[in-house]
Amino acid sequence: MTLDAVPLDVPVRVLGYAGLATSDKDRLAGLGLRPGVSVVKLLKTPLRDPIECLVGSQLLAIEIRLLSHIRVEAV
Numbered sequence: 001m002t003l004d005a006v007p008l009d010v011p012v013r014v015l016g017y018a019g020l021a022t023s024d025k026d027r028l029a030g031l032g033l034r035p036g037v038s039v040v041k042l043l044k045t046p047l048r049d050p051i052e053c054l055v056g057s058q059l060l061a062i063e064i065r066l067l068s069h070i071r072v073e074a075v
Contacts, residue, residue, distance in 0.1 A: 001071070001072055001073070001074075002018070002067065002068050002069065002070060002071055002072065003039065003041070003053075003062075003067040003068075003070040003071075003072050004064065004067035004068040004070075006041055006072060007041070008041050008042065008043070008044070009040060009041070009042065010040065010041070010074075011038055011039070011040045011075045012038070012039055012040070012072035012073060012074055012075060013036065013037070013038055013039070013072060013073050013074075013075050014033060014034065014035050014036065014037050014038075014039055014070060014071070014072055015035055015071040015072060015073055016035050016071050017069055017070060017071065018069050018070075018071050019069050020066070020069045024066060024069075028062075028066065028070070031055070031060055032055050032056055032058060032060075033055050033060065033062075033070070037055060037056050038054075038055075038056060038075060039053055039054065039055050039070075039072065040053065040054040041053050042054055042059070045061070048064065049063060049064040049065075050062055050063050050064060051064060051067060
């Protein structure tokens, strides 16, 4: 399953990335979005992009185009 399919307020664990450019993978990893970390989608912004997510202990605004490339599993 990918992060875009997960409902709000449901904790999941990142498994990896599928079909992302290396630059996007590096950027997400640099922000702390790495395999094994816990993620919860918290809030859709008024224009639906980006989506606010709790990644570990920090809040990130992640572009909606990236969510479909982040593979996750239920916790």
